[in-house]
Amino acid sequence: MQLPESLDVIRVLADQAFSRSAGAPLVAGNRVRVLCDATENYPAWQAAIEDARRQVCLEMYIIDDDRIGRRFVDLLARKAREGVAVRVLYDWFGSLRAGWSRLFQPLTEAGGEVRACNPPRLTAAFSVLSRDHRKLLVADTEVAFVSGLCIGESWMGDPARGREPWRDTGVEIRGPAVADLLWTFAEAWEDAGGSIPESLIPARESIPARGEVALRVIGATPTTANLYRLDLLVAALARRSLWLTDAYFMATPVYLEALREAARDGVDVRLLVPRSSDVPVIATLSRTQYRPLLEAGIRVFEWDGPMIHAKTAVADGRWARVGSTNLNFSSWFGNWELDVAIEDAGVAQEMEARFLQDLRRATEIVLSPRQRVVLSSPRQRLKAMRERARSSARGAVRYAAHLGGAAAAAVRGRRPLDAAEARALATIGAVLMALSLLAWRYPYVIAAPAVVVLFWIGLTAAARAVGLLWRRRTETGRGADGVASRRAGNP
Structure with missing residues (x-):
């Protein structure tokens, strides 16, 4: 009762x-x-x-x-x-x-x-x-x-x-x-x-x-x-499905873990992102996050067209x-x-149908038996769609762990790395070595931007301080001095 x-x-x-x-x-x-x-x-x-x-x-x-x-x-x-x-x-x-x-x-x-x-x-x-x-x-x-x-x-x-x-x-x-x-x-x-x-x-x-x-x-x-708080809540509450489309996916570790926990709990989590992007570096960084998602059972797809720019989510066929x-x-x-954020079954189901339609023009990313991140072939994509299996594939090797996570893993040894992460690590290493050589040979190239930034910050702080002091002098009634005197006069 x-x-x-x-x-x-x-x-x-x-x-x-x-x-x-x-x-x-x-x-x-x-x-x-x-x-x-x-x-x-x-x-x-x-x-x-x-x-x-x-x-x-x-x-x-x-x-x-x-x-x-x-x-x-x-x-x-x-x-x-x-x-x-x-x-x-x-x-x-x-x-x-x-x-x-x-x-x-x-x-x-x-x-x-x-x-x-x-x-x-x-x-x-x-x-x-x-x-x-x-x-x-x-x-x-x-x-x-x-x-x-x-x-x-x-x-x-x-x-x-x-x-x-x-x-x-x-x-x-x-x-x-x-x-x-x-x-x-x-x-x-x-x-x-x-x-x-x-x-x-x-x-x-x-x-x-x-x-x-x-x-x-x-x-x-x-x-x-x-929206960050809401996205975390939806990832925690989803019971059947959570399908995401995003143009510039570079999620925080907290949100990545929320998605992984949902997938481990049996939620059908899918992510659709661009393969080619108007900001290529973002696409590269997005790919470095695939491996931890795939290992948790999340299905990742790359759009085969020129650019997918949508930012949508649909959960359990009821929320979008x-x-x-x-x-x-x-x-x-x-x-x-x-x-x-729409709480309506009709709209959510329409969004689900459009998501599935988009997947027809997308390539699924899977893990091979050797735990490498690879592109699935059309035959293997069909098998994965039907069986949700993480199978081997033909195609080009894509990037694995988060770029910062890959660097940390390489330095600290906190998790194993594979060949799929070589290009990301090589990029990190090349950039850092180039910056160090530039700083050694031309230190002013590194120092000059730092000087400009520090001077700008200092000038900003000084300008705001002057503005606050000027306002204090000109304010009447509810100014800082007035508040202090009223407090002193109250028992």
Whole structure:
């Protein structure tokens, strides 16, 4: 007789754990549509901008100065001339070329507002390392889009030149969660020095329900690591399956161990990553993490196309995540990121189906009987898919352990190494020896950057100290001296 009540308590505790980990409440009453690649995302974005009547808010890591970027800027400029409040927040580093080339000039001349996130500042030496990596579009209070796609020709490809489009995933959201996404944008916009009238940011309750999907809007910042906590929780709670797609996989040891423990406990853990990447060094580092995953029974696949840029997860056919966060330290701890965590069986099952479809164009990485990391042949891939066996394979040898882990293993002897790790270790050794020779022959080459960095840090600290002292002198009422005198006067 106590079972139903116990189940209710478990549900409440589970929702509390997810809410606290993500730093976001569960918002019900939404309609969600999964959009695949630029061929589905870009037309939906353009239609939403066309239909906007009050405002368009765009937060984007990369807006390229190419035919795709100019197409969106021209559309936004036209809406601004029609009286729609258009706000564009781009990342200073990600859209560096667009800032230099005056890509946004037609938009600002039409009355739109454009701001750069986190440009270099004298008073914040290391903040420049943090990026606004979000991909968000909100039109009025009607519709919002969250994705891994930026705006540029890479996502569309160029058939005339034989360039395939990048594989990526986004979602269209209608319903009360649009208010949460607007608030997330408003916070980032204010951090960049802007302001939005409160009348354009509605309360969640003022937006009618448009469906039955419940989701969380997770707007992470460099100080929160919200999604990292949630990813660890999902890895711990998954019971049947956890399927991950990631563009720049360089997970922390803690998350790697969470995945390994899940696999050891019988969870079907799969990871899909690029084989060829726009950042080749990241692909190389990703491959160095394969071996510990494979040894735990995790299945690793490499995308056979030009680039898979999606950042998605789906667990147990009931929970899914889509957004901008990669499974690496920079995304989890250093950037402004935006994801939605969807608790809906229909959406999750659609994500599972798309994941399986992606695996048809991927090559599985397996362990040979000699514990080498190798590419599986088509015949062996089929066998592995059916039997989940770690079998021998034909193909090229890929990298094994984490690059830092491989170096530590070589120096400390904490685990055996094999030939698959030779190239990674050779790279480490060559780089370190080259740096040592450079420092010996030209010490100023090493010393000069260190001097610049130390001077910048010192100048930053001094500038902030002067600013604090000046503020203390000019503040009245609730200044530091006022607080001290009130404390002294209170019994």
